[in-house]
Amino acid sequence: MMKVSSPYFDPEFDSLTERIFGPACRVSIDNESLRDCTIVYVDSVNKQGLLLEVVQVLTDMNLNITKSYISSDAGWFMNDELRILYDVVVFHVKDAHGNKVTDQRVINYIQQAIGKSTREAKKRKSLTSKLFEPELHSEPKAIEMTGPDRPGLFSEISAALAELHCNVVEAHAWSHNARLACVAYISDQSTDAPLDDRRLAAIEDHLTTVLRATTSQNPIGEFSKQQEVKTAGLPEGEGTMMTNVERRLHQLMLSVRDFDRPNVRPVVKLGLNGGEEGGRRPSVVIESCKEKGYSIVTVQCKDRPRLMFDTVCTLTDMQYVVFHASIDSHRGYAFQEYFIRHIDGCALNTNGEKERVIKCLEAAIERRVCEGVRLELCAKNRAGLLSDITRVLRENGLVVVRADIATHGAKAVNAFYVRDISGNDVDMECINRSMKRLMGPIDLAVKREKSFVPSSTDRPRFSIGDMLKSQLERFSHNFVTIK
Incomplete structure (x- = not known):
């Protein structure tokens, strides 16, 4: 019988690119x-999702x-079939207090997290993640919930989990355009041990019943069949880092088409100061750059933390x-310009494609914006705590539009964005x-953010639209060269 041999691959082939062109990613x-x-400053081999990885770090x-410049126009040609593109990415960043980043631990982590190769990822993660990742638990099970939202739904979900003797280790929920997406990490209430598959199946069935408890008069009946509860599909080995959960929430919202506004009578939103909402909806425009074969996506809206992550995440997942x-951002206003192609190399050619991207980007920007009051509650962790808190909010006529729940040892830290139902x-x-x-006794903090609407003269005008058509390299003088 003839012996069949598998092809031989040189184990050094994976590092060939790095040995020829130097390190795959250089961070300064x-x-x-x-x-x-x-x-x-990041100089890296181009790959799908690279920009999102850097922004996520x-x-x-x-x-x-506050400012960023991305270009992947340069390249080398080894032969007719192999082309290696390099990205040049520059970010101007500040910490949460608006200052420079001076903590050497943070600087070291950024350099390691962005610059690490795929082969070193797991090794370095074990050394650095302990400084910044939330406290890990004994691998609680994660479940995802999606469906039409209604007043008090998050309270009903919390009560159902308490009735099923589940401990909520961590949970994050978003509500937008009458849809709800929630990711919750749960464990057994008495032993804090992971739940077995049989118990998880019973929990999923019960939560599905809660999500489907929608009256026939519900105005969002056209998507009332989108309820779903299932074991979460978060990336293996990524832990519970916040951005991974947020990316999953974006994906879940996209799956229930929250970019489609429900056919209901419009309700006047109240701003944080009690008046009519002053901020306008984000502006998203798509144009064609036929000379280079790109579609140009321009986004203008109020600036806020994590805005670039939300837009880049949506484009990547689409x-x-x-x-x-x-x-660029200036005086509370943000301007973003992306030159994109579909992963198959094509630009957006049809009006249908453009309309979908516009609606999805608008939804991604709006999901995190909550008109209402932020409540931060810290209390001793116990069984049913989340259920009790959400019940009080519900009984006082408050609607939870966003929630972030975490436990740190014996303490539970809860953050809710709420608004009055009336x-x-x-x-x-x-x-x-x-x-x-x-x-x-419970620590309760209230945060009311001021609404700022920039005038047209305050808008940044940092654009590469016209310059790219002539010579993209001319734009480099806007940024400091790092030696």
């Missing part, structure tokens, strides 16, 4: 050139990106590659009294 950080921000550090981009101001004194009467 400059704290000297600019007075008010830190510059992060910076977002994990709670850094705000299978678009960003070849060039410019990002559009009235939130009576925090009443909420505080109700919380303490039910739960005893």
Whole structure:
């Protein structure tokens, strides 16, 4: 019988590119050139999703990106079939307080996290992630929930989990355009041990029943069959880093088409100061750059933390590659410009494609924006705590539009964005009294953000649209060269 041999692959082949062209990714950080921000300079082999990976690292550090320039026009040709593209990415970043990044631990982590190769990822992650990742638990099971939203639904989900004797280790929920997406990490209430498959199946069935408890008068009946509860599909080995959960929430919202607005009578939104919402919807425009074969996506909206992550995440998950981009923010207003093609190399040619990208980007920007009040509650962790808190909010006529729940040892830290179901101001004194009467001592902080609407003269005009058509390299003088 003839012996069949498998093809031989040289084990050194994977590192061939790095040995020919140098390190696959070079990261430099400059704290000297600019007075008010830190510059992060990345020169890397281009690959699908690379920009999102870099933005995700910076977002994990709670850094705000105030300006950015991305280009992947350069390249080498080894032969007719192999082309290796390089990305040049520059970020101007500040910490959460608006200052330069001076913590050497953060600087070291950024350099390692962005510059590490695929082969070194797991090794370095074990050394660096302990400094910044949330406390890991005994691998609680994660479940995902999607479906039409209604007042009090998050409270009903919390109560159902308490009835099923589940401990909520961590949970994140978003509500947008009458849809809900939630990712929750749960364990057994008595033993804090992971749940077996049989118990998980029973929990999924019960939560599905809760999500489907929608009356026939519900105005969103056209998508009322989109309820789903299942074991979460978060990337293996990624832990519970916040941006991974947020990316999954974006994907879940996209799956239930939250970019389609429900056919309901419009309700006047109330701003944080009690007046009609002052901020306009984000502006997204798509044009064609026929000379280079790109589609140009321009985004203008109020600036906020994690904005670039939300837009880049959406483009990546929709299978678009960003070849060039410019990002700028000024006085609370953001301007983003992306030169993209679909992963198959084609630009957006039809009006249907363009309309879908526009609607999805608008939804991605709006999901994180919550008109209402942010409540931060810290209390001793116990069984049913989340159920009790959400019940108090519900009984006081408050709707949870976003939630982030985490446990740190014996403490539970909960953050809720809430608004009054009738559009009235939130009576925090009443909420505080109700919380303490039910739960005893509890730390409650209230945050009201001021709404800022920039004038047309405040908008940044940092664009590479016209310049790319002539000579993209001319734009490099806008950024400091890092030696």
